[in-house]
Amino acid sequence: VIGEIEACRHQLRELSLKIHSSPELGFQEVKAAAWLTQYLEENGFSIERGICELPTAFRGSYGQGKPAIAILAEYDALPELGHACGHNLIAGCAVGAAVASKPAIDRFGGSILVIGTPAEELYGGKGIMAERGAFDKVDMAMMVHPGVHDTATTQALACVGLEVEFFGKAAHAATRPEAGINALEAMLQSFAAMNSLRQHIEDKARIHGIITDGGEAANIVPAHSAGNFLVRAEDDTYLDELKEKVINCFIGAA
Template sequence: MREAITLKEAAQESVRERSEELLAVSHTISANPELSMQEFASSALLVDAVASLTGVTAQTGTGGLETAFQATAGSGELKLTICAEYDALPVVGHGCGHNIIATAALGAFVALAPLADELGMTVRLLGTPAEENGGGKVKLLDAGAFEGTHAAIMVHPAPLDNVSMNPYASNGLKVRFIGKEAHASLAPHEGVNALDALTVAMTAVGLARQQLKPGQQIHSSISEAGGAPNVIPGTAAAMWMVRGDSLDSLEEVTQVVERCINAGALAAACEVTIEKKTKGCYSNILLDHELIELYRENALHIGRTPADIAPLGGSTDMGNVSLVVPSIHPMIGLNNPELTLHTAEFAAAAAGPAGDAAALDGAILLAQTAIDIATTAKVRERLLGSNPLAQTQ
């Protein structure tokens, strides 16, 4: 096998040679945002790009998800999975820059495919839909799509570089209050006001925030709040998102929100239904510091200077993957501290020159980190010696 530095140079050259095709993928995904589990065009675009750039035919419908796919190169004993995300957000489109994630993952696969057997690796590009709200990776884990994987890697865009994201564990609650409609003037006493229940619940949650522990958060949005003002609302609905810095912390704050919701129902004499994502809960990340340091060294070598692990913030289903497969989730910067994720401004930047640089650098860094994983004896031996999908937090 050639020296690691030579293989890294070859990987970088592959990405640079294919930069025009790769950036065309990024720009197309950005310009055509698709919501979670609806990423039909983006998924098809990536599958076609894999075939045209590597000659590998991707398999679609991975794990029973229509917009998931996988493409594999090499047959070595060390199995590496590169995760691609490509779903967008409502209103702001690719305000989380998933066009960069998908392009970096594709570029890394393009660079590694011809090197996989020389590295003694099986390299897989895994298209993972619905990161924003659908828990695509959680569903893929449940379906066995990560079985046999020794390490999973991806990059995520951000305003600035960090060696790793530091996400909250999170969950969502869909809540519906059911009361009874009545004429608000002629017979208000015959109604049961579901909006009152929601108002009490929102107020209770607002007050409860004072007693939350550090590392706990609650967010909400109202999806239904009655119609005409002269009708007592018979139904009202909202969504809550809860976060904690660990799964135990998440459970604590979830119980707080549920108490507040039930208090609103009790106060207004309404019925209430609470739907939790029992299998869609996102975990915090289990950091693999050895893999993180490999990424950091490569980032420094190509001229990026990532800060340490990012402050606690956001959530991702890559956290669930990290609990069972050694993983990295570095943040690759657009070199603009004024940017904020989940905004139209970030979406625009992610499709501009800074986003293009992040996509190509991300591809190079993933490929070079994979080469280090394969050629660093102690890392390779640890991963091969571990029991994939059997790690505990």
């Protein structure tokens, strides 16, 4: 397998750099999906494009029957930052590993799949694809993700997203401030409450978020504020518990 990878090292590097230099956001990875499927096709894989009703998802397969081993490819970029998370590398590694596994499939049987999972950064493409049956006939799935240390296995955190809005009452901030109900202040109080909570949460748990609407103008008391938050924990049980506590921060601030 190592010999096979060495043989296509140059092509894989080019492919990965090409995706890096053309970053595409989640569900818009048209070029990346085309390049990856083309590479797999040129290397003898049969390709299904747009699986699970997602235009930039795909499945490449080589060999037949069981065990069906899937290698997952991600290839979406982050807004503003491009491929800061290295999904171009994930894509290159996935197709490289799959192509290099062909001699093993020829010898031992079974099938090797590359499942292209779009929109991992912001929407969690794999979750949608799992619900739509993409992994039903897969015996084993694996992928790599670039990081700061080498490890064979990793534990991902359970994660839940919260979209929060506060509704207040607009008023002129200088002439009639007493008539306003400030929706931005409620959002800021929520951040203060979450920061106080943070001191008392389990080690690996995470709470993070951004304000997506903080008002229209400095001289208008904001009638509306909004934010997106992510709560993460080591397991679902603690995630549920922590989510309740975070929601209480918002309720308290309101």
